[in-house]
Amino acid sequence: MNSQQERQLLDESAHWAARLASPECTAEERKAFESWRSRSPAHARAWTMVDRVEQGFNQLATDNAELLAMADAAFADSAAPRRDYRRWLPMALAASVAAVGMFVTAVTVLRPSAGVSMYASADAADGRRSLTLDDGSTIELDVNSAIEVEMTAAERRVVLLRGRALFQVAHDSARPFSVVAGAGRTVALGTRFQVDHHNDSVAVTLTEGSVSVTGLGNLDGQAELLQPGEQLSYAVEPRAWSKQVVDVQAVTGWERGRLVFHGTPLSEALAEVNRYVDRPIRLDDQSLAVLPVSGNFIAGDSDLVVSALLQTLPISADERGGEILLRSRSN
The missing domain is CATH 3.55.50.30 (Phage tail protein beta-alpha-beta fold)
Incomplete structure (x- = not known):
């Protein structure tokens, strides 16, 4: 993919971020977004990059006079309620034409020097794949599954694009290990857990240790701490977020x-x-x-x-x- 195509995807991601944050965003638009994001690994990667920049804006925006002025201008044409100013600030920035350019520029600056690696498994009974990361963590990929892995000095980040994966995380308190799947992020330091991303639904099952799961986008504000034997299921449309106790040996039996x-x-x-x-x-x-x-x-x-x-x-x-x-x- 050339730089112009990459920039186009980043622009589209920024506009989607702004639209999803709007109180006028419809269920049909959210479905259209999920379809756009799952269209290709490049689309998913562009959205992940913009999501990282949005997190940076959350920290930066309230301390930067120029960005605050841009947010005020964006809010002048927005239906977002003023009482939600802090929550909507990054999205208001994304809604402005100038800020879209800043998103693209910031993504270029924040792109990890180590790069992002993609792994996929075959769509066959024997298509499962085992991976060992540089930190010693292991990932078991089920059939027809795909992930992106980013390892930096500050974090270990995996995006489950589709399918199912079982993670055995090596302990490293200085570098949190996170898995993004659909509209949720699972964070662990040293533990064993499974993430299943099928269509628009995700299920996180914990077998050892503990993990925290937080909602993203339309599920922002949702959070759950799992104990061994618990499974959290979530989806954007229809909106869902529920926890239950499961038989982990049955849920992870595919590995065997x-x-x-x-x-x-x-x-x-x-x-x-x-x-x-x-x-x-x-x-x-x-x-x-x-x-x-x-x-x-x-x-x-x-x-x-x-x-x-x-x-x-x-x-x-x-x-x-x-x-x-x-x-x-x-x-």
């Missing part, structure tokens, strides 16, 4: 090549199974979606999964067009 279900609705179990198979298993009868599934399955083997389901559920199966269709046995 196993899929473990305990009374899981059939539709959810099949979504998990289909991550790893060449022949997806579909429901030809949606009334079967709520049937509970329990068992320990080998990831990537459609025939074994279907065989087990046929023995435990009132269903039949047919193969059609490279798919396995499940229907009620009575039909």
